Amino acid sequence: MKVTKEQSRRRIHWRIRKKVNGTPNRPRLCVFRSNKYIYCQLIDDVAGHTLASASSTEEQVPKNINKVEQAKMVGKLIAERAKAENIETLVFDRGGYLYHGRVKALADGAREEGLKF
Numbered sequence: 001m002k003v004t005k006e007q008s009r010r011r012i013h014w015r016i017r018k019k020v021n022g023t024p025n026r027p028r029l030c031v032f033r034s035n036k037y038i039y040c041q042l043i044d045d046v047a048g049h050t051l052a053s054a055s056s057t058e059e060q061v062p063k064n065i066n067k068v069e070q071a072k073m074v075g076k077l078i079a080e081r082a083k084a085e086n087i088e089t090l091v092f093d094r095g096g097y098l099y100h101g102r103v104k105a106l107a108d109g110a111r112e113e114g115l116k117f
Contacts, residue, residue, distance in 0.1 A: 013096030020093050021045050029078065029110070029117065030093045031103055038071045038102050040078050042090065052081035071102040075109025082115060089116045 022028030022045040032039045039055040054077040055061075056070040061077070063070075082090070097103045107117075 009096035011096075013093075016093060016096065020091050022091060026089050026091060027051055027082075027087060028093050029090045029115075031095045031097065031106060033095070033097055033102055038067070038074055038106060040074060040106060042078065042082055042085070042087065051085055051087070052078060054078040054081060068102055068105045071105040072109035075106040075111075076113050078106075079110045079113030079115045082110075083113070088114070092117045 020028060022043045024044050024046060027042045027044050030041050030043055037056045039053070039057075041053040042051040043049070044051055054074050056067070056074050058077070061070050061073045065073075082088075092107060094103050099107070111117075
């Protein structure tokens with residue numbers, strides 16, 4: 001049986017999730033990337049709550065720029081929302097995707113706004 005790309009990504013994601021865990025003081029920044037959009041959430045795994053979220057579907061993110069630029073804007077949005085919740089540090093969950101391209105751009109955008117991970 002051939003393993004699909006999605007099955008491979010999920011297997012890698014579970015391997016990451018065994019080690020990465022979000023707390024109220026240091027939540028997990030979880031990234032999901034589709035072909036068209038990118039989404040991220042700040043998650044407190046202890047309580048099982050999403051503290052903040054951002055995506056490229058929102059009005060603040062312009063649609064006439066390329067997807068890497070959009071991902072960087074989403075990273076800045078999530079950083080602003082994290083600071084509103086008094087969150088400075090977090091753990092990064094790349095969701096089984098390679099740390100490259102849009103995922104890296106999102107992380108760089110969040111770091112530029114002052115988040116530490």
